[in-house]
Amino acid sequence: MKVTRYSFQLVALIVSLLLAACGGGSGGGSASLPPPAPTNVTATAKDGYVLLDATVASDAAGVNVYWSTSSGVSKANGTKIVVGSSPQAHTGLANSTTYYYVVTAVNANGESAESAQVSATPVALASLATDPLNSEQWHLQNTGQSGANSTGTAGEDLNVQPVWTGVTVPGTAIRGNGIRIAVVDDGLEIGHEDLATNVASNELSYNYATGSNDPSNPANDTAEGNGHGTAVAGIIAARGFNGIGTTGVAPFANVVGYNYLKNTSLSNAVDAMTRGIAAVHVSNNSWGPNPKGNLVPADSVTRDAINTGLATGRGGKGTIYVFAAGNGGPTSNANYKGTSNTHGTIVVGAVNDKGQKASYSEEGASLLVSAPSGEYCDTHTITTTDRTGNTGFNLNATATDYINKNYTRCMNGTSAATPGVSGVAALMLEARPELGWRDVRLILAETARQNDAADSGWFQAGASNQYHFNHKYGFGVANAAAAVALAKTWTLITGAEATLSPASVAPNTPIPDATGGNGNPVVPGTSITSTINVPSGGAVSNIEYVEITFNAANHTYMGDLEVLLTSPAGKTSRLAESHPCQDANNATAACVTVYDGWVFGSSAHLGENTAGSWTLTVTDKGPGDTGNLQSWGLKFYGR
Amino acid sequence: MKTSRINIGKTLTAALLLGMSLNVACAPAMKGQFSKASALAEAHVWYDGDRERKVWINPQMVADFNPDAAKHSKLQTANLSATPHQRNKHNGINIWQLDKISSSTSGASIAAIKSLQTTQPAGKYSPVFHDGPSNSATMRALPGNIFVYLNPLWDSAAVTAWLKSHQFEIVKKLEIGPNIYLLKTGPGMEALDTANKLYKSGEVKAAFPDWWQEVTAQ
Numbered sequence: 001m002k003v004t005r006y007s008f009q010l011v012a013l014i015v016s017l018l019l020a021a022c023g024g025g026s027g028g029g030s031a032s033l034p035p036p037a038p039t040n041v042t043a044t045a046k047d048g049y050v051l052l053d054a055t056v057a058s059d060a061a062g063v064n065v066y067w068s069t070s071s072g073v074s075k076a077n078g079t080k081i082v083v084g085s086s087p088q089a090h091t092g093l094a095n096s097t098t099y100y101y102v103v104t105a106v107n108a109n110g111e112s113a114e115s116a117q118v119s120a121t122p123v124a125l126a127s128l129a130t131d132p133l134n135s136e137q138w139h140l141q142n143t144g145q146s147g148a149n150s151t152g153t154a155g156e157d158l159n160v161q162p163v164w165t166g167v168t169v170p171g172t173a174i175r176g177n178g179i180r181i182a183v184v185d186d187g188l189e190i191g192h193e194d195l196a197t198n199v200a201s202n203e204l205s206y207n208y209a210t211g212s213n214d215p216s217n218p219a220n221d222t223a224e225g226n227g228h229g230t231a232v233a234g235i236i237a238a239r240g241f242n243g244i245g246t247t248g249v250a251p252f253a254n255v256v257g258y259n260y261l262k263n264t265s266l267s268n269a270v271d272a273m274t275r276g277i278a279a280v281h282v283s284n285n286s287w288g289p290n291p292k293g294n295l296v297p298a299d300s301v302t303r304d305a306i307n308t309g310l311a312t313g314r315g316g317k318g319t320i321y322v323f324a325a326g327n328g329g330p331t332s333n334a335n336y337k338g339t340s341n342t343h344g345t346i347v348v349g350a351v352n353d354k355g356q357k358a359s360y361s362e363e364g365a366s367l368l369v370s371a372p373s374g375e376y377c378d379t380h381t382i383t384t385t386d387r388t389g390n391t392g393f394n395l396n397a398t399a400t401d402y403i404n405k406n407y408t409r410c411m412n413g414t415s416a417a418t419p420g421v422s423g424v425a426a427l428m429l430e431a432r433p434e435l436g437w438r439d440v441r442l443i444l445a446e447t448a449r450q451n452d453a454a455d456s457g458w459f460q461a462g463a464s465n466q467y468h469f470n471h472k473y474g475f476g477v478a479n480a481a482a483a484v485a486l487a488k489t490w491t492l493i494t495g496a497e498a499t500l501s502p503a504s505v506a507p508n509t510p511i512p513d514a515t516g517g518n519g520n521p522v523v524p525g526t527s528i529t530s531t532i533n534v535p536s537g538g539a540v541s542n543i544e545y546v547e548i549t550f551n552a553a554n555h556t557y558m559g560d561l562e563v564l565l566t567s568p569a570g571k572t573s574r575l576a577e578s579h580p581c582q583d584a585n586n587a588t589a590a591c592v593t594v595y596d597g598w599v600f601g602s603s604a605h606l607g608e609n610t611a612g613s614w615t616l617t618v619t620d621k622g623p624g625d626t627g628n629l630q631s632w633g634l635k636f637y638g639r
Numbered sequence: 640m641k642t643s644r645i646n647i648g649k650t651l652t653a654a655l656l657l658g659m660s661l662n663v664a665c666a667p668a669m670k671g672q673f674s675k676a677s678a679l680a681e682a683h684v685w686y687d688g689d690r691e692r693k694v695w696i697n698p699q700m701v702a703d704f705n706p707d708a709a710k711h712s713k714l715q716t717a718n719l720s721a722t723p724h725q726r727n728k729h730n731g732i733n734i735w736q737l738d739k740i741s742s743s744t745s746g747a748s749i750a751a752i753k754s755l756q757t758t759q760p761a762g763k764y765s766p767v768f769h770d771g772p773s774n775s776a777t778m779r780a781l782p783g784n785i786f787v788y789l790n791p792l793w794d795s796a797a798v799t800a801w802l803k804s805h806q807f808e809i810v811k812k813l814e815i816g817p818n819i820y821l822l823k824t825g826p827g828m829e830a831l832d833t834a835n836k837l838y839k840s841g842e843v844k845a846a847f848p849d850w851w852q853e854v855t856a857q
């Protein structure tokens with residue numbers, strides 16, 4: 001039975017009801033019976049309240065929640081809360097008290113049996129995070145606070161508080177201790193009052209402009225956006241609980257700065273990806289090309305460097321590479337550039353304070369997760385460290401930013417989302433140092449929170465629909481507490497990553513042109529398809545990533561083409577969309593690159609089996625240019 | 640990065656990209672077409688591993704890898720009049736727009752840059768290239784030096800002998816695979832030509848320049 005989804009939000013006791021798609025959740029009931037008991041009930045501790053999630057069938061008209069401060073709560077002994085079809089507010093939970101819950105579903109035929117019991121212990125953030133600007137850091141705890149012109153939605157955050165406070169790992173505060181993150185950026189002010197304690201020993205940072213070990217931007221650096229790296233570093237690891245400034249996602253982690261953006265040669269890129277390879281746990285990369293709809297591949301030597309980090313970093317467990325999806329949305333897609341579609345990297349999109357895609361954030365099948373960033377400073381963006389004094393983002397003349405010029409409220413972009421995930425990865429690695437890079441990817445995907453539930457782009461992913469994926473968000477917003485919790489019990493992947501490359505095909509099929517235009521409605525051309533059959537028993541049966549090599553080099557306008565990959569299980573990756581390209585001034589312009597053996601990447605087939613027919617569908621949606629689907633191929637990564 | 644509000648609405652009034660001069664008046668362009676004024680005509684091949692790739696030279700731009708205000712006057716005295724280009728992004732490079740150039744062809748700009756390098760040997764100048772046949776495509780330039788992937792089975796003696804025979808100087812040995820080196824060359828076309836010649840010789844597994852590439856904070 002088709003199961004629908006809707007969500008609820010309560011102030012003190014918050015219940016989100018997730019209704020699984022076909023095959024998931026509790027299935028459905030018959031017309032004359034009560035609905036089945038809810039499943040997948042979870043309780044997440046917050047400051048003074050608890051977030052509850054549950055999956056109910058579509059024939060449920062409402063939900064009852066029964067709670068108690070004693071274990072063994074039931075319909076008979078619990079306090080009942082009726083949750084109808086509209087949000088209800090419950091307030092005043094006591095922090096440090098454990099609350100136990102069971103959930104039932106109701107319809108006209110009666111009430112279901114109770115769900116399994118869950119519990120949570122609210123904790124007070126204020127008692128731990130004493131930094132003055134914490135209340136502004138909605139990406140750490142979104143209570144619905146307001147920015148300049150936007151009010152956030154409570155709960156739309158990285159859910160880090162339980163990790164810091166010994167809730168997620170009972171009795172152990174996880175804050176990034178012992179984890180080193182490389183901030184590959186335009187600099188890092190190693191002496192900043194809220195970063196200095198967390199900056200790793202000086203000799204570990206590097207300045208590509210001067211050759212020194214101090215990547216601080218020079219005093220006379222007034223380039224646009226200078227201070228970007230300092231802001232990124234603060235999101236990751238601004239020292240927490242010190243009564244100063246802000247708090248990073250991993251507030252006790254160490255950072256090193258590699259100011260690659262000050263000298264962007266290939267040799268420096270290689271160095272930045274591999275410097276300190278034994279000791280660097282996470283590499284944060286909030287940079288990339290700006291293709292404006294065109295294609296920009298990662299050069300082979302950069303891929304070689306990343307592959308070296310994956311194979312040998314952290315003593316063989318692999319460096320965790322985190323890259324920004326890019327800010328070229330909606331024109332550009334993360335799959336149009338090599339920095340955001342490279343195998344082995346975690347590609348991060350941005351969401352605003354309501355948990356919806358930031359307008360600029362690039363979509364793509366290569367995304368893994370998203371993280372909070374915000375729209376623009378005149379709405380609600382990220383508070384973090386800024387270069388000290390009258391420089392960086394927050395200048396004396398900037399009346400709309402903090403009076404204290406060592407901090408800014410205006411950090412945004414997928415640049416700001418990416419370090420959120422780097423910080424979460426750092427927390428995961430402190431909790432479970434043995435995690436390999438593949439483990440980190442899988443855990444982040446499995447535990448990501450399904451934000452923006454009403455968006456039609458979500459689909460169930462994986463062989464048994466165990467994941468949810470959306471080209472806007474990847475698997476959802478990174479959930480630190482859930483990721484750290486799963487990391488503690490995770491069964492590590494053993495064995496080397498396997499690959500499977502079935503024979504490519506070269507159909508050389510003309511792609512029918514779209515018609516219309518010049519004032520007439522545009523009618524897409526007839527779609528063409530091509531299939532690759534993958535036999536069972538290959539080296540990869542459980543997919544972790546897919547690369548798709550696509551050749552339509554003789555098509556004279558790549559922006560016309562929509563390219564889809566559909567798996568044997570019926571899951572579809574949207575690899576490319578028809579789109580205009582832009583010039584340097586963001587005016588519509590000709591696309592100047594072609595699909596000449598272009599390699600797309602997709603995370604969307606995670607957990608699927610390779611065996612069966614894989615179908616590529618190509619549609620020309622722009623009239624006036626033609627070409628052929630010349631050839632294409634697949635490469636699966638997994639186990 | 641701090642993305643500012645930019646109107647990227649999908650208007651159909653396209654501004655032509657000006658390949659020859661940014662002061663040329665724009666005219667609307669149809670999708671898939673761009674005027675000769677925006678197109679870059681001269682492509683150069685390079686080999687990214689075993690994959691042939693192309694870059695298009697921009698005859699009106701010069702890359703200067705010694706960012707120094709004084710060098711601007713040297714550019715001017717070298718019979719070139721240069722002003723900072725709007726895409727001068729400080730990624731370790733100054734990009735100069737050439738206002739006066741004797742010819743619209745890239746050959747003339749390459750010759751001019753070579754002349755500049757001769758008269759200003761302390762400088763490091765390079766043509767500016769794009770990853771597509773338009774100056775809207777991402778930029779590249781050649782600060783000098785090349786990557787070489789030698790036979791992975793060679794021992795150190797074989798590597799040393801090969802380097803000596805070609806009079807190459809090692810800048811750095813890279814630890815991203817066996818026998819991968821960054822070798823010293825001059826900037827500009829010398830780096831590209833040296834790498835291509837090596838690759839085509841069949842003596843190496845791969846050879847390509849140490850490209851400077853245009854990236855931005857996100």
